[in-house]
Amino acid sequence: MDQAASLYRLLGEDVRLRLLRVLARERLNVTELTAVLGPAGGFTYYSVNPDVSDGPLAGLWGQLQAQFAAASAGTSSEARADDARLQEVLRLRRENFDTHGNEIGQLVPGRSWAAWARALGHLLPRLDVADLGCGEGRLTIEAARWAARVYGVDRSPLVLRRARALARKQGLTNIVWKRGEIERVPLKDASVDVALLSQALHHAGDPARGVAEGARVLRPGGRLLLLELRPHDQAWVKERLGDQWLGFSDDAIVAMLRKAGLVDIRVQIGARKAGGPFTVIVASGRKPERLARARQRGDSRG
Numbered sequence: 001m002d003q004a005a006s007l008y009r010l011l012g013e014d015v016r017l018r019l020l021r022v023l024a025r026e027r028l029n030v031t032e033l034t035a036v037l038g039p040a041g042g043f044t045y046y047s048v049n050p051d052v053s054d055g056p057l058a059g060l061w062g063q064l065q066a067q068f069a070a071a072s073a074g075t076s077s078e079a080r081a082d083d084a085r086l087q088e089v090l091r092l093r094r095e096n097f098d099t100h101g102n103e104i105g106q107l108v109p110g111r112s113w114a115a116w117a118r119a120l121g122h123l124l125p126r127l128d129v130a131d132l133g134c135g136e137g138r139l140t141i142e143a144a145r146w147a148a149r150v151y152g153v154d155r156s157p158l159v160l161r162r163a164r165a166l167a168r169k170q171g172l173t174n175i176v177w178k179r180g181e182i183e184r185v186p187l188k189d190a191s192v193d194v195a196l197l198s199q200a201l202h203h204a205g206d207p208a209r210g211v212a213e214g215a216r217v218l219r220p221g222g223r224l225l226l227l228e229l230r231p232h233d234q235a236w237v238k239e240r241l242g243d244q245w246l247g248f249s250d251d252a253i254v255a256m257l258r259k260a261g262l263v264d265i266r267v268q269i270g271a272r273k274a275g276g277p278f279t280v281i282v283a284s285g286r287k288p289e290r291l292a293r294a295r296q297r298g299d300s301r302g
Contacts, residue, residue, distance in 0.1 A: 018082055021068040023048045026086060036085040081236040084277040114142070121146030127193035130217055132182045132210070133200025137163025137175075143196070144172045151192065152177045153185055182210040187217045194218075198227040202245040208256045215260035220289040224262060227270060228253060230279040250281060257285040 015037065022028065022036055052061045071079035126148040131140040134152035136159050144150045144167070152175055154160050160177050167175050180186035182197065183206050195214035201207040214224045229247035237243040250267050257265045262285030270282035 017064075018078070020048065020064065021071065021079070022082055022086055024065060024068055036082055077235065080277075081234060084234045084236075087273060087276040087278075117142055118145055128191070129194045129196065130185070130187060130192040130214070131196045131198070132185060132214055133197060133203065134163060135159050137166055137177075139196065139198050140175060141167055141170055141172060143194075144175050147194075148174065150175045151187060153180050153182065153187070155179065155181050183213060185213040185217055189216055190219045190222075191217050192219065193222045195222070195224045196226075197224065199229070201226070201228050202243045202247065205244060207245065207248070208259060211256040212260045215262055215285075215287055218287040220287055222287050224257070224260075224285050224287075226253065226257075226283040228281055228283070230281055232277050232279075234277050247278075248281075250283075253281065253283045257283065260285070261288070262286060263288050 018037055019033070022033070028036070052058070121142075124146050126146070128149045128151075129143045129147045130151040130153065131137075131143060132153050134140045134154045135156075137152050140150050140152040140163065152160070152163055154163070157179060160179060164177055167177075178186045182200055182204055195218055197210065197214055201210055204210045211224070211226070214226075218224060231247040231249055233246065235246065237246070253267060254265055264286040265283065266285075267281060267283040270280040272279040
């Protein structure tokens with residue numbers, strides 16, 4: 001009786017049940033569990049003991065699995081949020097820059113999205129870039145490896161301090177960090193060749209204004225590059241991540257780019273996982289050159 005009472009006390013807490021439900025699906029380390037369930041840390045991996053399905057607890061475990069399956073298929077917002085965060089954790093694990101497997105699970109040393117991004121940088125000219133809503137600056141730092149100069153703009157002084165420290169650690173000296181909102185970018189008109197808005201618009205109070213500001217700081221012929229989420233139903237991102245918008249439709253993105261005066265607009269899927277809650281879209285637009293040429297003709301006539 002004491003053993004049974006201890007077991008039921010163990011299961012009589014919702015966070016423990018959530019933990020069991022997630023571990024029944026995937027072996028995770030504590031850092032990954034943190035991303036799914038909440039604060040913790042570490043690199044010890046946890047999984048459900050496979051013997052639980054054959055031992056004296058087999059009946060209870062079968063009931064729990066049925067309840068877990070019902071939670072996944074039902075209307076529990078907490079279960080859906082855990083599932084969504086688990087999908088993101090697994091996506092990040094697959095995209096780890098240190099090791100990748102191929103289609104049949106074999107190790108392929110050296111396969112790295114970071115290396116591929118840096119290789120593409122070798123094909124690009126030495127441009128001036130603005131990373132708007134740069135966060136802790138990882139994309140800013142990657143751009144700085146091939147750009148002439150990069151401006152990293154974010155409203156949070158805390159994340160900018162972290163970004164500066166990371167850039168110093170990497171030995172990069174061609175980054176200028178600026179505090180500011182993407183709706184009021186602290187850069188002059190026509191000051192950069194590329195404006196990046198990577199996962200920044202869903203944090204903005206006025207996304208269309210953020211796109212317009214990105215277009216404003218572009219030189220004629222410059223391009224705005226946008227990475228965003230398509231509409232989704234994961235409301236937990238508002239409280240946990242500070243998102244103000246649950247994604248944007250392709251049409252809404254195109255409308256914002258056009259309203260900002262950009263042309264040659266392109267939109268495509270950047271990343272999507274079957275059954276996952278998030279789809280990343282990539283969009284771009286070019287700032288026309290005709291206005292600058294018209295001004296030059298007017299100056300020469302004067």
